[in-house]
Amino acid sequence: MTKSLTRLRKKLLSRASLRAMISLAVFVLLWELGSRSKQWLGVSLPWIGQVPAPSGVLRVWTGLLTDAGYWQSWYLSLLRVLAGFIAAMVIGIPLGLLMAVSKTFYGLSFPSFEILRPIPPLAWVPISIIFWPTQELSIAFVTFLGAFFTVVINVVGGAKSIDGRFFQAAQAMGASQWDIFRRVVLPATLPSIVVGSSVGMGITWNVVVAAEMISGGGGSGSGGGLGFFIWNSYVGGSYEQIVVGMISIGIAGFGCSEVLRALGGLSTPWLQKR
Amino acid sequence: MNNMIETDRLSQQAATQGAIRIEDVVKIYDPDGAAVMAVDHCSLDIPAGEICMIVGPSGCGKTTLLNAIAGFHSITSGRIFMDGKLLCGPDKPMAEPGSDRIVVFQNGALFPWKTNLENVAFGPLMQGKLGKKEIYEKARSMMADAGLSGTENNFPGEVSSGLRRRVEIVRALMNDPKVLLFDEPYRALDSLTKSVMHEALLEIYYKNKVTIFFITHDLEEAIFLGHRLVIMTSRPCKPKKILTVDIPHPRDYGVLTSPRFRELMEETSAVVHEEAKKSFAAGEREG
Numbered sequence: 001m002t003k004s005l006t007r008l009r010k011k012l013l014s015r016a017s018l019r020a021m022i023s024l025a026v027f028v029l030l031w032e033l034g035s036r037s038k039q040w041l042g043v044s045l046p047w048i049g050q051v052p053a054p055s056g057v058l059r060v061w062t063g064l065l066t067d068a069g070y071w072q073s074w075y076l077s078l079l080r081v082l083a084g085f086i087a088a089m090v091i092g093i094p095l096g097l098l099m100a101v102s103k104t105f106y107g108l109s110f111p112s113f114e115i116l117r118p119i120p121p122l123a124w125v126p127i128s129i130i131f132w133p134t135q136e137l138s139i140a141f142v143t144f145l146g147a148f149f150t151v152v153i154n155v156v157g158g159a160k161s162i163d164g165r166f167f168q169a170a171q172a173m174g175a176s177q178w179d180i181f182r183r184v185v186l187p188a189t190l191p192s193i194v195v196g197s198s199v200g201m202g203i204t205w206n207v208v209v210a211a212e213m214i215s216g217g218g219g220s221g222s223g224g225g226l227g228f229f230i231w232n233s234y235v236g237g238s239y240e241q242i243v244v245g246m247i248s249i250g251i252a253g254f255g256c257s258e259v260l261r262a263l264g265g266l267s268t269p270w271l272q273k274r
Numbered sequence: 275m276n277n278m279i280e281t282d283r284l285s286q287q288a289a290t291q292g293a294i295r296i297e298d299v300v301k302i303y304d305p306d307g308a309a310v311m312a313v314d315h316c317s318l319d320i321p322a323g324e325i326c327m328i329v330g331p332s333g334c335g336k337t338t339l340l341n342a343i344a345g346f347h348s349i350t351s352g353r354i355f356m357d358g359k360l361l362c363g364p365d366k367p368m369a370e371p372g373s374d375r376i377v378v379f380q381n382g383a384l385f386p387w388k389t390n391l392e393n394v395a396f397g398p399l400m401q402g403k404l405g406k407k408e409i410y411e412k413a414r415s416m417m418a419d420a421g422l423s424g425t426e427n428n429f430p431g432e433v434s435s436g437l438r439r440r441v442e443i444v445r446a447l448m449n450d451p452k453v454l455l456f457d458e459p460y461r462a463l464d465s466l467t468k469s470v471m472h473e474a475l476l477e478i479y480y481k482n483k484v485t486i487f488f489i490t491h492d493l494e495e496a497i498f499l500g501h502r503l504v505i506m507t508s509r510p511c512k513p514k515k516i517l518t519v520d521i522p523h524p525r526d527y528g529v530l531t532s533p534r535f536r537e538l539m540e541e542t543s544a545v546v547h548e549e550a551k552k553s554f555a556a557g558e559r560e561g
Contacts, residue, residue, distance in 0.1 A: 165383035168346050172371040173397035173449055183396075187387035270387045270429040 028054050052239045057247070060240035073229040073245075077212065078252065080136075080225065081204045084143025088200055092148050093193060096155025101185065106156075113152065121146040121207045125214050139211045139225075146207035147200030154199070158192020159185055191271060194264035201260055205253040226252070291357055292374075292452030292485035293322040294343060299352030301338050312338040314510035315352070322357070322452075325479065325486040327496035329546060330506030331553035336489045339511065340455050343487065344377050345369035356452065373397055376446035377455045381462065382438055384430040390441045391417065391426035397449040413448060420444050420478060436467045440474060447482050456488040460495065469527055472498055480524055493546055497521075497538050498529060505545050508553035515545050 011017065032055060033040070034048030044050075064070040099106045099113075121142050128138040166188065170180050212227030224232070226249050233241035265272050301313040312335035320326045328336050341347035343354055348367035355361060361369040376397075377383075384393050394413040398404050404412070417426060420440050430438050439459055446454055460468045472495065479486065490496050496503050497519055505515040521534055529535050 163383070165379045165381075166385060168344070168371070168377065169379070169383040169385075170396075170400070172344060172373060172376055174373050174401040175396075176400075179400055184385070187385070190387070268387070270431060 052243055057240050057243045060238070061244045061247075064241070064244060070229070070244075073224065073226045074248065074252065077208055077225040077227065077249075080140050080143050080208050080212075081201075081252075081256065083140045084145075084208070085147050085197075085201055085204050087140070087144045088147035088151050088204075089197060092151035092196075092200075093155055096152040097159055097185065097189065099152070099156045100159030100189075101181070110156075113149075117149045117153070121203070122210050122214070125211055129215060135215055139208065139215055142211045143204050143208045146203040147197075150200040150203060151193070151196045154192045154196025155189060158189040158196075162188045190268050194260075194268060198257060198260045198264065201256050202253065205249060205256070209249060291322055293357050294318075294320040294453060294485060294487065295353075295355040295358075296320075296339070296343075297353040297355070299339070299342065299354060300350045301335070301342065301347075302350045311510040313342075313349075314507075314512045316512040318504060318513055320485060320487065322485055323483050324501045325488060325499055327500035327503050328487065328489045328506060329491060329493060329496045329503055329542075330511060331508050331546075331550040332491060334506050334508050334549070334553060335511030336506055337457055340377065340457055340487065340489055342369065343453070344375055344455055345371035346377075373401060373449040374452045375455060376449050376451040376453075377457060378439070378442050378446055378459045380457045380459065382430075382435075382442055382459075384438060384442050384445065386429060386431055389427050389429055390422065390433070393430065393441060394445045394448055396445065401449070413444075416444050416448060417441070419481065420474070434467075435463060436471055439463070439471060443475065443478060447478065447484075451484055453485045453487060456486065456490075458489050458491070460490075460492075468492075468495070473527060475499065476523070476525060491546075491550075493539060493543055494530070497535060497542070498525065498527075503542065505542060505549070508549045508556060514549065515542070517542060 031048070031051070032053050034045050035051050035053035035056075037049050038044040095109075099109060124142050124145055125138070128141045129135070132138040132141055162185065166184050167180060170184050175183065208225065209227035209230070212225040213231045226245055229248075230242050230245035233239070233245060296316055296318040299313055299316045300311070303310045303312055316339065318326075328339070330336050338347060342349045342362060343356075345361070345368060349362055350367070351364065353360060353363040354369065356375070360366070384390075385396070388396065391410070391413055394417060395409050398409045398412070399406070414426060417423065420443070422437065422440060422444065425433050425437060425441070430441065433441070442459075443454075460471050463471060476499065486499075488496075488499065500519050501523070503515075503517045503519060504513050505517070506512065507514045517538070519538060521529055521532070521538075
């Protein structure tokens with residue numbers, strides 16, 4: 001216990017974390033200076049002079065911490081991201097594996113896939129609003145698309161580049177087709193799945209926020225997700241809240257990436273110990 | 275010293291299985307386009323338990339022959355037998371891959387996502403011949419025999435390339451193969467590691483009687499390890515000179531400085547060099 005504590009202290013006081021703290025402190029300080037340039041220097045600096053100051057943002061933020069609507073926004077965005085992301089994994093991974101394993105299926109599906117892939121997820125917003133019965137489903141669907149194509153393309157690439165010697169070795173040692181799939185194809189593709197999912201997760205956050213802004217976030221006042229929270233703050237003229245929303249998304253995205261990184265590390269232990 | 279006598283006694287037990295007979299084998303790639311002949315009417319008899327070293331320039335078609343025995347590639351004509359049973363022939367151009375013929379690959383084919391122990395246990399687990407517990411017990415003891423104790427729970431990527439090769443050989447032996455097919459397994463190793471690996475391989479061989487079909491272009495390696503050398507012509511590949519290495523087994527690295535070893539080197543290097551030059555002139559690439 002004391003050992004892990006000293007390790008934690010060591011980590012917190014390490015050169016890298018010290019630099020990170022300095023970086024953040026300098027950033028916030030410059031921002032504060034820029035925002036208050038009119039008040040302090042008498043001239044409003046261009047662009048930055050219009051941005052709410054971090055102290056003001058913090059004040060508004062602390063007020064929001066007890067606001068149910070704010071947390072509702074977190075919850076809704078997170079839910080949409082998770083729904084879209086999990087659906088993309090559940091559908092994308094098997095599809096990618098199937099495309100990699102079967103030449104016939106690859107030939108039949110890949111051309112259509114490649115035409116749909118470059119379409120930005122946001123271009124899907126209008127049609128998905130028409131297509132899906134509820135606003136919620138259409139946002140989740142667009143979010144799903146954001147991660148889906150990335151996951152599939154990574155799985156296909158990963159599974160197709162497996163060294164043929166692994167198959168030959170497994171086959172000679174008596175592995176059945178199913179064994180080869182389960183014990184060679186799957187683990188060999190896992191690193192690509194991890195990469196695909198973390199890239200996909202990033203896109204998911206991009207997409208969900210934009211989709212919420214465009215679609216009006218489900219329409220119900222302040223509870224429309226973080227994207228709608230930002231838009232609503234803009235319309236309502238609370239510039240501090242806009243920044244609170246932006247930073248919230250940053251934190252949420254960072255948290256999701258960290259969780260994924262940890263899960264990815266746990267599922268590919270052989271890549272961690274080198 | 276005791277150990278030496280022990281291995282000596284063991285080495286005199288001849289293997290009774292794993293004789294390979296290659297009969298007039300031809301392999302032509304792309305028979306209806308620009309046909310390239312890789313193997314040209316090649317015949318070779320390898321008695322059970324022999325270490326047969328196949329020496330030839332890069333890209334001469336040695337690996338094609340190995341792949342035909344392993345069942346990874348088809349042959350165009352001819353026959354290959356193991357212990358009198360047909361592996362491949364006119365009606366069956368591609369042999370069935372099996373655990374009686376295991377390949378140790380050029381750059382290694384250990385599964386990086388499995389620990390060394392899991393790799394070693396893989397074959398028997400797939401074949402389902404033994405219970406899980408027995409398999410892991412056998413795997414541990416075979417690894418210990420090969421000096422691999424303590425690396426069981428490491429991933430292959432965590433140990434040195436020399437140890438990795440050893441793990442791979444143990445993984446192959448776990449299948450009780452009759453023939454081990456080596457495709458230049460030590461090519462990427464430095465010469466010091468190589469010399470350690472050679473002695474280790476011989477030690478393993480003395481304990482487990484198998485036939486060894488070993489592809490190399492390193493003449494020193496070939497003479498040190500082999501009962502016989504088969505020097506191949508540059509593409510298309512067929513035996514050019516077959517030489518029996520009359521240095522008795524068990525051998526250790528002292529052999530390298532013996533006069534007989536030097537003589538054999540001299541006798542063969544001219545032949546090998548000539549083929550290498552031909553191959554170079556023909557612009558063969560590695561492979």
